[in-house]
């Protein structure tokens with residue numbers, strides 16, 4: 047008599063790079079169903095797809111809350127997110143249910159730091175405005191006072207959150223001739239000496255920096271951190287950059303700060319919501335550069351993220367050590 051073999055089920059919430067899918071199919075230990083689209087899985091399909099799954103591979107844009115966990119049911123052993131951020135998941139509920147979580151730190155640090163530097167320079171030196179002027183005929187001649195911006199040489203840069211990505215940003219900015227590098231966060235960092243980083247209270251960072259770069263995780267402590275009070279303390283000539291999570295910023299307050307000249311300009315790779323509606327007031331401002339959350343978007347980084355999230359998932363299914371397990 048045959049005993050029916052228990053099938054290990056995995057649900058993947060989006061089309062992901064082939065590198066990850068290959069690892070899962072070659073492992074031959076699970077039956078994968080995939081929401082085979084570049085667009086987000088509709089909620090009803092997510093709830094259906096996850097039902098009875100042992101493993102879930104999700105993205106930062108999927109809200110993994112009690113409803114999803116209930117829909118998955120008691121089989122669920124592992125959630126692997128294709129992201130370093132995990133603010134989209136109800137961690138308390140996940141912990142209560144004993145579900146392990148994998149994520150993708152380190153592998154996207156360089157790409158995200160690179161993008162942050164690119165966004166900072168594009169914003170401070172007004173690159174998008176310049177490109178538009180060339181296209182629309184606004185470039186009449188070389189003009190001494192036209193399209194001037196702000197340079198890094200001799201400046202003070204303040205990094206909020208000198209973690210893996212914050213450090214990588216600081217390392218890249220220093221060679222531009224940054225005079226002083228301030229940072230703030232929960233604790234002083236022992237490796238800050240490498241970038242001559244000075245640990246200061248947030249207020250000091252905000253009021254003394256020419257460039258304020260937000261690189262902290264979204265937590266209850268950092269939600270809405272960059273608000274009216276914060277922007278009022280910044281210099282009128284200061285540049286504000288956020289590549290962490292949109293909800294760290296109060297966008298109405300940022301709009302006021304930018305439109306009133308309280309601060310010089312802002313570059314955002316993250317917003318609330320994502321995507322930012324095309325009629326959002328921030329998009330009417332010339333001194334605000336908004337990117338569509340592309341910090342980690344290099345071909346190679348996304349491939350490596352997919353590999354890591356597949357390996358995390360397999361380890362979770364098999365009860366072995368994950369390459370990158372989130373300890374919470």
Ligand SMILES: O=C(O)[C@H](O)CO
Nearest residue numbers: 128129130131341342
């Ligand atoms: O959390 C992450 O992984 C980033 O925001 C995406 O690049």
